[in-house]
Structures are given as structure tokens and as C-alpha cells.
Amino acid sequence: MMRVRDVQHPMLPQATEEELSRQRAVVSLRKLLNARVRSQNVRRFHEEGAAAFAERNSRQPQSPDDIQAALFESMGYRMWSAANRSAQEMIWMSVGEPIFRDRDRMQAAARALAEAPDRKGSLHLDPDYDPSPEIAGTDVHLQPGGYGRDDGPDDIVAGAFYETGGNVFSFGQGAGKGDSKAGVIFRLLDEEFPDFVPGRILDLGCSAGAASCAYADRYPEAEVHALDIGAGMLRYAHARAEALGVAVHFHQMDAADLRFPEASFDLIVSHNMLHEIGAEKRRRAMAEALRVVRPGGLVIFQDVDTRFAPTEVHRVEKNWDTAFNGEIFWQVYNEADLVADMRAAGFAETGLREHNVSAVSNINRWYVISGRKPVDGTPTA
Numbered sequence: 188m189m190r191v192r193d194v195q196h197p198m199l200p201q202a203t204e205e206e207l208s209r210q211r212a213v214v215s216l217r218k219l220l221n222a223r224v225r226s227q228n229v230r231r232f233h234e235e236g237a238a239a240f241a242e243r244n245s246r247q248p249q250s251p252d253d254i255q256a257a258l259f260e261s262m263g264y265r266m267w268s269a270a271n272r273s274a275q276e277m278i279w280m281s282v283g284e285p286i287f288r289d290r291d292r293m294q295a296a297a298r299a300l301a302e303a304p305d306r307k308g309s310l311h312l313d314p315d316y317d318p319s320p321e322i323a324g325t326d327v328h329l330q331p332g333g334y335g336r337d338d339g340p341d342d343i344v345a346g347a348f349y350e351t352g353g354n355v356f357s358f359g360q361g362a363g364k365g366d367s368k369a370g371v372i373f374r375l376l377d378e379e380f381p382d383f384v385p386g387r388i389l390d391l392g393c394s395a396g397a398a399s400c401a402y403a404d405r406y407p408e409a410e411v412h413a414l415d416i417g418a419g420m421l422r423y424a425h426a427r428a429e430a431l432g433v434a435v436h437f438h439q440m441d442a443a444d445l446r447f448p449e450a451s452f453d454l455i456v457s458h459n460m461l462h463e464i465g466a467e468k469r470r471r472a473m474a475e476a477l478r479v480v481r482p483g484g485l486v487i488f489q490d491v492d493t494r495f496a497p498t499e500v501h502r503v504e505k506n507w508d509t510a511f512n513g514e515i516f517w518q519v520y521n522e523a524d525l526v527a528d529m530r531a532a533g534f535a536e537t538g539l540r541e542h543n544v545s546a547v548s549n550i551n552r553w554y555v556i557s558g559r560k561p562v563d564g565t566p567t568a
Contacts, residue, residue, distance in 0.1 A: 196430040197296045198423060200285040200347060209281045210355050216274050217356070224267045228504050231261040254503040272511050275329050275356075282351040283331065286344060294341045297426035307434035308403075308411075310425040316439050318416040321465060326513045328356070333513075334394065334463075335417040346423020350395040368458040369401035371544050371553045372489055379542070379557075383485060385409055385454035391442040391472065392460030396424030396435060402456070403433035412452075414440040443471035450481045461490045462520035469523070473532040482562045486534070492552045493521050495543060525556050534558030 202210070232254070239260035240248045248257040258264045286293075301310060323335030330352060332338075336345040376383060386409055390399045393413035403411040413435055415421055421437045428435040440446055442460065455476045461469055476486045496502035502521060508514035529539055538559030545552050 194431065196427055197300075198293060198343070198347070198350075198427045198430055200282070200289040200293060200351060202285040206281070206285045213274060213277045213281050213355055216270075216277070220267065220271055220274060224263075225271070228258065228261075228264055228267060229498075229500050231263045232258050232500050232504070235261040236264065251499070251503050251506075254500055255506070258504065268507065268511065271507070275512060278352050278355050279329060279331055279348065282348065282355060286347045286351065290344065290347075293347060294343055296430075297343050297422055298341060300426040300429040301422070303429065306429050307432065308425060308428050309436045310421060311436070311438045312418050312421065313439045316416075316441075319441060319464075319468065321515065322416060322463060325515055327463060328352070329513050333417075334415065334420055336420075337418040341422070342419040343423040343426065345417050345419035346395040346421070346427070349420065350397065350423070350427070353395075367397065367401060368489055368553070369398040369405075371555065372398075372456060372458075372487055373401075373405060375487070375542055375544050375555055375557070379540075380485065383454075385452075385485075387452045387454075388412070389447070389452045389455045389476075389479065390414070391455065391457035391476070392463065393424060393437070394420060394458075396427050396437065398456070398458050399424065399435045399437075400428050400431050400433045402454075403428070403435050404431075409453075410434075410436070412436045412438065412447075414438040414442065414445075416441065441468075443468045443475060445475045445479050447479045449478055450484075451479050453481055453484045455480050455484070455486045457488050459490050461488055461523075461525070462514065462517055465516050466519055466523060470528050470532065473528055473534075477532050477534060477558075477560055480560045482560050484560050485557060486560070487555060487557045488525070489544075489553055489555045490520065492543060492554045493517075494554050495552075496521075529556060529558050533561075535561045 236257035237248055240253065240257035248254050300306070318335040323333060326333045330348050332345060334345060338344055385406060388402050388406065388409050388411045390402065390411070390413035393399045393415050396413060399411060399413035402409070411434065413424065414437070416439065418439060421439055425437045442457070464472065480486055493505040496505050506518045506521060509517040526539060526541060530536065535558070540557050542555040542557065543552055544555050
């Protein structure tokens with residue numbers, strides 16, 4: 188079953204040993220920063236930052252803005268913040284060199300795969316689609332050009348950046364090669380919905396298509412569709428799926444404005460999409476998911492587990508990405524009432540559940556919210 192994070196295929200850049208060495212160095216640096224340095228940030232707040240803030244302001248830090256300011260009163264926190272930002276930039280430098288050096292071969296491979304007579308899936312790009320400016324105009328995760336990057340008719344750079352950079356980032360977070368976002372949902376389905384077998388699946392915000400391919404592999408009889416905002420991202424995702432021999436139909440489309448008929452999917456999923464979009468778009472995406480899922484069907488939104496931060500100081504520390512990592516909606520996501528949003532969209536109260544699911548390695552955990560469409564079509568109160 189396709190759950191391995193870094194499965195090999197011809198769309199990956201062929202890095203030299205020197206380039207791989209630089210990537211391994213970034214992984215090692217990130218592991219050091221996370222395990223040895225970031226893990227001390229809350230202690231630094233209590234032992235250094237809060238006292239310095241109180242001395243400077245004649246009061247204790249109280250609001251989230253106060254806590255953020257107090258964190259930056261700590262020299263150790265400031266050093267971690269600068270090093271963490273630099274390490275994130277180093278990820279993209281370490282993967283960018285092999286991507287641009289190998290881009291011609293990768294683009295040729297993508298064309299051949301997309302035009303192959305025996306291709307299994309499809310690619311539907313919309314020349315009139317204007318990607319959401321708050322996403323397309325942001326270098327999310329500091330990825331150069333962001334998710335909406337499109338350098339021309341054959342461009343695949345955004346997808347190559349996403350998958351290759353994502354592997355380096357994840358290994359630097361301590362995720363194992365067997366961990367994947369789709370694997371988390373498969374675990375949830377096995378444990379909570381063992382008899383559920385979807386016939387049509389929709390992956391919202393599919394990025395480079397790794398999860399989409401995993402669903403097509405797990406459910407070979409199902410018809411799998413996937414969407415994202417960027418043409419370059421989707422060309423790569425389509426070629427990747429064809430290289431792996433699975434059928435996925437990719438669409439350039441907004442999750443908040445689905446161009447599918449009502450009640451046309453059994454399972455709708457998203458992976459790490461909620462923290463990339465604003466509150467209004469998030470609510471529209473939930474309502475759209477409810478519209479296109481069949482009665483009794485299942486909608487699952489999986490995302491990062493920062494929502495489970497134990498204290499206000501932990502939560503503010505987790506919000507570092509909002510200001511310094513191109514994650515402009517990170518704090519919005521952390522503070523959202525997602526159950527209320529799902530309920531307002533019309534999901535059945537009895538079917539709404541929040542889950543804290545571990546990755547395969549049991550090191551990382553993920554936030555998951557699932558909901559079922561009422562069988563009789565009656566919305567909840």
C-alpha cells in the first residue's frame with residue numbers, strides 16, 4: 188500500500204551526492220533545533236521573557252501579543268527564531284539547486300506521462316481561473332513562488348518544490364519514511380469506520396498529489412478526484428500519479444467553489460488545508476464539501492495538532508509560523524472553533540467528531556475533524 192513518504196518516481200529531481208549531503212545537513216540542523224532548542228522556548232518565557240517584559244512594561248504579560256513580546260525578550264528565543272527561519276530558507280536552497288538543474292528532464296518526463304496513450308488519470312486546468320490572492324500571493328512555508336507558481340505551459344516547479352522540500356522538512360521534524368498524511372486518515376478509517384468503502388473520493392487542496400495517489404492505491408475500484416489552485420503544482424501531481432501507475436483526475440479549482448454536482452462523492456478529504464485558508468474560505472469549503480458529499484457520506488479534514496497546545500504560552504509559541512514562515516492563517520486556524528463551523532455548515536451533530544490521531548511512527552500527532560451528511564438530507568439545528 189502506498190504509504191511511504193518518499194516513494195521514488197521519475198518526477199523527482201536527480202540530486203547529486205553533494206546536493207543530497209546538503210539536504211541531510213538541513214535535516215540534521217532542523218532535528219537539533221526542534222529537539223534541543225525549540226523544546227526550551229516555554230521555559231525561556233517563564234524564566235527570562237516574562238520577567239523582562241514586566242520590568243519593561245510594569246506589568247505581567249497577559250494577552251497573546253504580550254506573551255509574544257515577552258518571548259522575544261529572551262535571547263535564547265530570539266536566537267532560535269533566527270536559526271529556525273534560516274533553516275527553513277536552507278531547505279528551499281538545498282532542493283532548489285537540483286530542481287532547476289534537472290528541470291528540463293523533469294518537464295519532458297511530465298509531458299510524456301501526461302500524453303501517454305495508456306494514461307490512467309487526467310488533468311483539467313482552467314485558463315480563466317484566478318487563484319486566491321491570499322494564497323497565490325504568499326510564499327507559504329517560504330516555498331519560492333508559493334503554491335500558485337506557474338512559470339509556463341510545461342512548468343512543474345511548484346510541485347517539485349512541494350514534494351522534495353516537504354520530504355526534507357518532514358524528516359527534520361522527526362517524521363519517519365513510513366509516515367504520511369493519508370496514512371493518518373487510513374488509520375482513522377480502519378479504527379472508526381471499518382465498513383466504509385467509498386466509490387468516489389475527492390481530495391481538497393491536493394498539492395503534489397501524494398495523498399491522492401495513496402487513496403487511489405488503497406481503493407483501486409474508486410474514482411479519485413483531486414484539486415488545487417496552481418497549474419504548476421497540478422502538472423507535477425498528474426505526472427507523479429501516472430508515473431506511479433494510479434488513476435487520479437486533477438482539477439484546477441477552489442475548494443470553496445467546487446464545480447461538481449450535488450451528492451457526487453462518498454468521501455471528501457483534505458490534508459493540511461485548513462491552516463492555509465482564512466475563516467471565510469474555510470467555512471465556504473466546509474459547506475461545499477457538505478453539498479457535494481452523498482447522504483451518509485464522510486468528510487474528513489486533517490491538519491496539524493497545534494490546536495492541542497496545553498497552555499496559552501504554548502499556543503502563542505506555536506504561532507511563530509504566522510509571522511515568520513509564510514503561514515498567514517496559522518493563528519486563525521489555531522483559534523478557530525472548527526466544530527461550530529462544521530455544525531453551521533449542516534453536518535449531523537451525531538456524526539461530528541474531533542480526533543487526535545498519531546502518525547505511523549507514533550512520534551507526531553494530527554488533528555482530524557470528521558462529519559457525515561445526514562442521510563435524510565435534513566440539516567442540523
